[in-house]
Amino acid sequence: MLFLLICFACENESVEQYVAMPNPIDIPKLFEDNILAPLIPVDNPQTVEGIALGKKLFFDPILSGNNTQACADCHAPQHAFSDSAKFSEGINGDLGTRNSMPLFNLAWNYNEKFFWDGNTFSLEHQVFVPVSDPTEMNSDWKEVELKLQNHLEYPSLFKNAFGTSNIDSTIVSKAIAQFERTLVSANSKFDQYLLGKIELTSNELNGFNVFMDETKGDCFHCHGSDKNPLWTDNTFHNNGLDTTFTDLGLGAITGDPADNGKFKSPSLRNLAFTAPYMHDGRFSTLDEVINHYSEGLRNSATIDPLMKKENQGGVRLSDSDKADLKTFLLSLSDYDFIAN
Amino acid sequence: MKSISLLLLILLIISSACSNGDKVELTNVTFSFSHNWDGTSVTNSDFNTIKFTNEYGNQLSIERLRYLISKITFHKTDGNTIVLEDYNLVDVTNNQNLSFMPAEFVTTGEYSNISFTFGFNNEDNANNYTDLNTASWIVPEILGGGYHYMQFDGKFLNQANEEQGFNYHAIRAVNNLGETLSFPQDTFIIVNLGPTTITDNAIFNIEMDIAEWFKTPYTWNLNELNQTLMPNSEAQIMMHKNGQNVFSLKSVNQ
Numbered sequence: 047m048l049f050l051l052i053c054f055a056c057e058n059e060s061v062e063q064y065v066a067m068p069n070p071i072d073i074p075k076l077f078e079d080n081i082l083a084p085l086i087p088v089d090n091p092q093t094v095e096g097i098a099l100g101k102k103l104f105f106d107p108i109l110s111g112n113n114t115q116a117c118a119d120c121h122a123p124q125h126a127f128s129d130s131a132k133f134s135e136g137i138n139g140d141l142g143t144r145n146s147m148p149l150f151n152l153a154w155n156y157n158e159k160f161f162w163d164g165n166t167f168s169l170e171h172q173v174f175v176p177v178s179d180p181t182e183m184n185s186d187w188k189e190v191e192l193k194l195q196n197h198l199e200y201p202s203l204f205k206n207a208f209g210t211s212n213i214d215s216t217i218v219s220k221a222i223a224q225f226e227r228t229l230v231s232a233n234s235k236f237d238q239y240l241l242g243k244i245e246l247t248s249n250e251l252n253g254f255n256v257f258m259d260e261t262k263g264d265c266f267h268c269h270g271s272d273k274n275p276l277w278t279d280n281t282f283h284n285n286g287l288d289t290t291f292t293d294l295g296l297g298a299i300t301g302d303p304a305d306n307g308k309f310k311s312p313s314l315r316n317l318a319f320t321a322p323y324m325h326d327g328r329f330s331t332l333d334e335v336i337n338h339y340s341e342g343l344r345n346s347a348t349i350d351p352l353m354k355k356e357n358q359g360g361v362r363l364s365d366s367d368k369a370d371l372k373t374f375l376l377s378l379s380d381y382d383f384i385a386n
Numbered sequence: 387m388k389s390i391s392l393l394l395l396i397l398l399i400i401s402s403a404c405s406n407g408d409k410v411e412l413t414n415v416t417f418s419f420s421h422n423w424d425g426t427s428v429t430n431s432d433f434n435t436i437k438f439t440n441e442y443g444n445q446l447s448i449e450r451l452r453y454l455i456s457k458i459t460f461h462k463t464d465g466n467t468i469v470l471e472d473y474n475l476v477d478v479t480n481n482q483n484l485s486f487m488p489a490e491f492v493t494t495g496e497y498s499n500i501s502f503t504f505g506f507n508n509e510d511n512a513n514n515y516t517d518l519n520t521a522s523w524i525v526p527e528i529l530g531g532g533y534h535y536m537q538f539d540g541k542f543l544n545q546a547n548e549e550q551g552f553n554y555h556a557i558r559a560v561n562n563l564g565e566t567l568s569f570p571q572d573t574f575i576i577v578n579l580g581p582t583t584i585t586d587n588a589i590f591n592i593e594m595d596i597a598e599w600f601k602t603p604y605t606w607n608l609n610e611l612n613q614t615l616m617p618n619s620e621a622q623i624m625m626h627k628n629g630q631n632v633f634s635l636k637s638v639n640q
Contacts, residue, residue, distance in 0.1 A: 261617060272527075351449055354551075357550055
């Protein structure tokens with residue numbers, strides 16, 4: 047048990063204050079050199095005990111209404127903490143309407159808007175949503191608190207992490223958020239290349255150029271670059287999937303029709319593990335994704351002007367450029383991340 | 387930054403100790419950016435609707451407008467200058483950084499000119515800025531690297547009367563067709579605001595007339611120049627020339 051026990055002797059009482067062991071995020075060099083520092087809430091610093099507790103909770107089905115489903119069931123480590131199914135199945139067999147988002151580098155989501163439509167502010171608040179969603183874990187937070195409170199281990203684990211064994215949803219969410227912030231992915235083949243440790247193939251290098259070339263892929267305006275190794279701008283765009291919308295995305299949250307059909311740009315890291323793609327998982331392969339931007343754009347009132355040559359269906363890449371772009375994109379996958 | 391302010395403070399103390407003349411003090415300055423279209427105010431609430439008409443006659447909307455200003459410089463009457471090293475990414479789309487107070491102080495007094503740079507000069511453009519990288523503001527190395535000066539995106543009605551996207555992105559002009567990159571001319575813009583006497587906590591109210599980007603000397607036709615303008619050095623030079631009269635000093639409050 048790693049904590050400091052400090053006793054303050056008062057006149058008539060003794061107050062025990064538990065201080066968990068600080069365990070700040072290990073910031074990858076490429077991130078430190080090129081982008082702003084991660085966001086860590088002052089009221090929820092990373093600690094050894096908090097992270098360990100959050101990890102245990104993340105993998106424990108106790109959070110679900112019938113104790114059958116853990117966070118990790120729809121956010122599986124081998125899929126970069128996403129789901130290989132188009133839509134995840136809840137405890138009652140209900141299907142969601144959006145593809146499970148992968149979880150990594152979440153502390154660098156600077157606007158702190160989470161989910162495909164950005165409906166929730168802060169990682170801590172994000173934790174609340176799937177637990178009580180009837181189509182997901184379908185729990186009642188009061189019942190979750192009670193189950194954890196009556197558990198043999200959890201009260202002492204919370205005591206070690208947060209100084210109290212009175213478990214409430216707030217500290218549950220804090221623990222899980224701490225664990226999620228440790229999911230840092232920064233060791234892909236392309237990262238190794240940027241660090242000067244390996245060389246890329248000529249196909250991968252050409253694919254990177256296609257990605258960065260405004261006359262070809264022009265992906266960098268929304269999906270990061272060698273200088274923004276998150277490989278996302280973390281903002282919301284309509285990328286030309288539909289002419290009309292069955293899912294309004296950001297527009298349903300803001301109420302602004304100009305936001306209809308906008309969804310968060312996902313990171314392009316770990317695409318080897320995160321199929322299917324797009325907010326609704328409509329594309330099973332990366333080839334389909336690339337073909338969409340190349341020839342499949344569909345016009346709508348809110349399509350982002352950054353979608354080049356929309357009136358021609360897209361940027362119309364050659365077959366070899368498409369193949370190289372795919373090769374480059376796969377070089378952003380971090381096999382260490384899913385192994386650890 | 388801190389060293390410049392410290393130097394100014396020392397100069398101020400020496401000045402105060404040795405002279406019974408005009409009193410010189412350090413003060414903050416603020417730069418406030420507002421926007422108009424041919425004199426009619428524009429905010430982000432005007433975005434996403436085709437409601438503007440440029441000099442050529444293209445009807446257009448604005449969906450995204452961000453631009454960088456740097457190197458705010460105070461030119462004294464004796465020829466000396468105070469250069470503030472801060473920079474500011476004005477984000478009209480998200481209503482962010484429209485008011486900018488540099489961390490550095492300036493001395494009160496009379497100035498023959500105050501200027502800033504639209505974009506970065508070439509030296510500053512070669513540095514690495516974590517906040518600008520985070521804001522996806524970079525220019526790819528295949529175009530010389532560095533950073534955007536402006537990102538102005540929207541839609542216009544094309545000749546088929548259909549909405550079509552445009553990306554009026556200003557960067558350092560570059561020719562990338564040969565073996566090596568070449569830079570035909572500088573395309574950052576030094577904006578001169580004119581003389582001002584600063585007394586206390588001056589607020590410089592700066593206007594951008596967005597319509598000017600399409601107006602003089604080149605009457606910009608979006609049917610011809612709409613997307614993929616970053617590698618188009620001629621288009622970049624046209625933007626540079628049209629940008630000469632985009633900014634003006636509306637007023638100074640103090």
